[in-house]
Amino acid sequence: MKKIKELLIEKLILICGLASIFFVLLIFLFLLKEGLAVFKTVSSFNFLFGKSWYPISEPPALGILPLIMGSLLVTLGAAIISIPIGVGCAIYIAEIAPLKIKEILKAGIELLAAIPSVVLGFIGMVTLVPLVKTVFHLPTGLTALSGAIMLAFMAMPTIVSIAEDALYSVPKTYKEGALALGATHWQAIWRVMLPAASSGIVAAVMLGIGRVIGETMAVMMITGNAAVMPNSILVPVRTLTATIAAEMGEAVVGAEHYFALFAVGIVLFVISFAINVTADLFLHKRQ
Amino acid sequence: MLKKLILMLAVVLFATSAFAAKDKNSVQVKGSDTMVNLGQAWAEKYMEKNAGDFIAVTGGGSGTGLSSLISGTCDIAMSSRNIKEKEVTLAKQKGIDPNEIKVALDGLAVVVNPANPVSKLTLVQLADIFTGRVTNWKELGGKDEKIVVLSREVNSGTHVYFKEHVLRKNDPNSKEEFVSSALMLSSSQAIADEVAGNSSAIGYYGMGYISNKQKPVSIAKDEKSEYEAPSIENVINDKYPISRPLFLYTNGAPEGLVKKFVDFTLSKEGQDTVLAIDFVPINK
Numbered sequence: 001m002k003k004i005k006e007l008l009i010e011k012l013i014l015i016c017g018l019a020s021i022f023f024v025l026l027i028f029l030f031l032l033k034e035g036l037a038v039f040k041t042v043s044s045f046n047f048l049f050g051k052s053w054y055p056i057s058e059p060p061a062l063g064i065l066p067l068i069m070g071s072l073l074v075t076l077g078a079a080i081i082s083i084p085i086g087v088g089c090a091i092y093i094a095e096i097a098p099l100k101i102k103e104i105l106k107a108g109i110e111l112l113a114a115i116p117s118v119v120l121g122f123i124g125m126v127t128l129v130p131l132v133k134t135v136f137h138l139p140t141g142l143t144a145l146s147g148a149i150m151l152a153f154m155a156m157p158t159i160v161s162i163a164e165d166a167l168y169s170v171p172k173t174y175k176e177g178a179l180a181l182g183a184t185h186w187q188a189i190w191r192v193m194l195p196a197a198s199s200g201i202v203a204a205v206m207l208g209i210g211r212v213i214g215e216t217m218a219v220m221m222i223t224g225n226a227a228v229m230p231n232s233i234l235v236p237v238r239t240l241t242a243t244i245a246a247e248m249g250e251a252v253v254g255a256e257h258y259f260a261l262f263a264v265g266i267v268l269f270v271i272s273f274a275i276n277v278t279a280d281l282f283l284h285k286r287q
Numbered sequence: 288m289l290k291k292l293i294l295m296l297a298v299v300l301f302a303t304s305a306f307a308a309k310d311k312n313s314v315q316v317k318g319s320d321t322m323v324n325l326g327q328a329w330a331e332k333y334m335e336k337n338a339g340d341f342i343a344v345t346g347g348g349s350g351t352g353l354s355s356l357i358s359g360t361c362d363i364a365m366s367s368r369n370i371k372e373k374e375v376t377l378a379k380q381k382g383i384d385p386n387e388i389k390v391a392l393d394g395l396a397v398v399v400n401p402a403n404p405v406s407k408l409t410l411v412q413l414a415d416i417f418t419g420r421v422t423n424w425k426e427l428g429g430k431d432e433k434i435v436v437l438s439r440e441v442n443s444g445t446h447v448y449f450k451e452h453v454l455r456k457n458d459p460n461s462k463e464e465f466v467s468s469a470l471m472l473s474s475s476q477a478i479a480d481e482v483a484g485n486s487s488a489i490g491y492y493g494m495g496y497i498s499n500k501q502k503p504v505s506i507a508k509d510e511k512s513e514y515e516a517p518s519i520e521n522v523i524n525d526k527y528p529i530s531r532p533l534f535l536y537t538n539g540a541p542e543g544l545v546k547k548f549v550d551f552t553l554s555k556e557g558q559d560t561v562l563a564i565d566f567v568p569i570n571k
Contacts, residue, residue: 054464056441066467130484139433139487142470225440225471236470246440246473249351252377253358 031269035262038062042256047263053227053238055247055257062260064267066227070144070237071213071271073230074223077148078155078212083205085152086159090204093160094167095189106161113157121218124150129222136234142224144237150218155208162207166200167193199282206279210272216241240268313341314544318352318365319444320474321393321493322533325564326365332560333551340544349444356536357383362545364536367393367444367493388535390552392567394494394522395449395529398479398501400486405429407505407514410528414454416489419466424487436469437478437490445475448531449491494522495565522567533566 038047042062050063093105124146132149133141170193178188194201216239224236225246244261251258316326323346330342347355352364357378370385378385397413399405405427408416415421417436425431439446446465455461472478478490483500494517497503505514508528521527541549551557558568 052464052467056447057462057464133485139435140470140481140485142481220473225473226468227471228467236468238471246471247442249347249354249442252350252354252374254377255373 028269031262031266034259035264035266038256038259038263042260047260048267051229053243055251055260060256060260062256064240064243064264066229067238067240067243067264068267069230070223070227071239071241071268073144073233073237074147074151074219074239075209075213077144077233078151079205079209081149081152082155082159082208082212086156086204086208087163087201089156089160090163090167090201091189091194094164095185095193106164109157109160112153115153117154117215118217118221120150120153121221124218124222132234138234140224140236142222142236143234144223144230145233147219147223147237147239148233150222151212151215154215154218155212158211159204159208162204163197163201166197166204169200170196199285203279203282206275206282210275210279213275214241214268214272216245220245240264244268312339312544313343314363314548315355315361316342316344316363316365316535316548317347317355317361318536319349319367319533320346321367321443321445321495322365322391324495325391325533325561325566328560328564329548329552329557332556333548336551337547340547342548348440348442349447350442353385353536356385356538357381359383362537363548366534366536367531368447369534370536384539386537386539386541388537388541388549388553389532389569390535390549391533391558391561391569392522393531393533394517394519394527394567395445395491395531396494396497396503396517397489397491397506397529398482398497398503399489400482400484401500401502402486403429403502405504406502407507409507409510410453410456411509413506414456414463417449417454417465417469418463419468430487432487435481435485435488436466437481437488438465438469438471439475439478439492440471440473445492449529452531453529493566494519497565519562519565519567530567532569 042050047062047064048068049065050061051065052061052063053066054061089105089109093102097105128146128149129141131141132138132143132146174192174196175188178192179185183191219239220242223239223242225238225242226236227238227243228235230237244264247257248261251261316330323344326344330344333342334340349364349366349368352361353366353370353374355361356364357374358381370387375385397408403424405424408427412421412427416427416434417438419436421427422434423431424434438449450463450465451457454463454465470481472481472490475492475496478492479496479498479501482488482490497517503517505516506528507514513526515521515527517527522530535549535552537545537549561568
């Protein structure tokens with residue numbers, strides 16, 4: 001009887017394990033099925049490198065280069081802001097902070113991760129957007145920079161907690177050895193701890209970036225959504241995610257526009273898949 | 288613990304299945320953001336008089352409403368533009384026969400910040416601004432500031448109407464488009480807020496959204512015509528050049544509760560509501 005129960009539970013868990021892979025596969029197949037249909041009307045080169053996005057015109061212009069550039073620009077900006085702050089914060093928590101401050105900081109960062117993105121977007125819209133407008137003397141504050149700053153807040157919790165883990169799992173003997181050889185605390189961190197934890201930190205950064213590129217609501221609210229090729233970070237941009245979210249309601253099921261949005265979804269999927277695989281490679285290297 | 292969980296699951300399943308069952312006393316109305324306030328006012332007044340009937344009104348944009356009608360998830364679609372031929376074909380494939388009912392008129396207001404000295408424009412100037420041929424307020428008699436063009440997202444009937452009637456001047460062969468640097472905002476309220484806070488912005492939306500934080504621009508058909516403000520009289524007298532009909536779409540001729548509700552919107556009380564929400568009634 002006991003054996004049967006064990007076996008049953010074992011199989012049940014196996015099904016759970018397989019289910020997650022199965023669902024991912026189904027989602028991917030559905031994306032492919034719906035998205036690839038757009039290439040009957042537009043060549044893949046014109047789709048990926050076309051510079052104008054007018055999906056509801058006759059005939060529609062379906063070039064997503066401005067959208068890709070928009071997504072990459074916002075992500076790059078967010079990475080530049082969040083990586084130094086995030087890694088710095090992780091070093092402080094793992095190496096320097098006294099226990100009490102460490103606990104408070106960790107709780108605070110978890111709290112930051114718990115803020116819904118629509119709330120961050122709303123706060124950004126009423127505080128950050130007017131500020132960016134006046135500081136840089138711009139015609140409008142709805143720019144890639146505003147999006148990047150807000151998204152940096154979202155990437156930070158991921159980066160801090162994983163990077164801190166990586167630093168924490170470096171054997172204590174490394175640091176003690178460095179200190180015994182006469183290194184200062186900073187030298188030990190910079191020359192020994194960071195290189196030893198580097199693969200974990202890279203993974204942390206990649207996962208943070210993965211979170212940013214898939215973010216939708218906040219960017220839709222504060223980047224202005226103009227599908228124009230960006231020439232600086234101070235202009236409005238339209239991201240891949242915001243395009244899907246804003247236009248899916250209008251797209252008539254089975255029309256070119258609908259297929260094009262799924263194709264945008266494929267592009268997004270490929271980008272974030274690549275980022276996650278890179279992160280995974282670095283995580284495994286560490287182990 | 289497990290028993291409790293199963294019980295809870297059963298309750299949830301039961302509740303959702305009860306919800307999904309089509310209620311004969313309820314009508315789903317969906318579509319145009321321009322019309323959502325109007326739709327809600329109608330629904331409230333209607334339900335006051337007909338206790339027991341339930342009208343649910345949601346927005347999302349004209350395109351969203353029409354695609355819901357086509358996919359059978361709503362009974363009435365509100366739309367601030369005519370149904371497209373493509374949508375009709377698709378509806379026919381799914382056995383839906385879209386039936387158009389004109390219920391009100393709307394004047395599209397073009398608004399700027401109150402600090403902007405420009406207060407009147409011709410249709411040609413408007414087209415030049417929104418297609419990006421004119422990029423500085425200086426060229427229109429304003430300050431030396433870059434024009435920030437605001438538009439609704441592509442799921443908006445207002446977007447489509449403005450493109451076809453202002454940018455393309457009713458010419459079906461025209462290829463004019465909104466300038467690609469135009470900011471696409473997701474609601475009329477977002478445009479109202481941005482115009483209120485940005486002295487170089489220009490945007491458009493239904494007359495109902497005008498407040499004292501924005502300045503509606505007077506519009507003339509061409510340089511020789513009079514400049515007219517977006518007001519209810521000017522729309523009724525057909526003097527204001529950018530006004531449009533608002534529609535309800537049903538599947539086939541309305542029947543039962545849908546018919547009762549549509550009739551209500553066209554009744555004197557329904558049309559009074561139209562006026563109260565700052566739209567223009569069709570039954571004068």
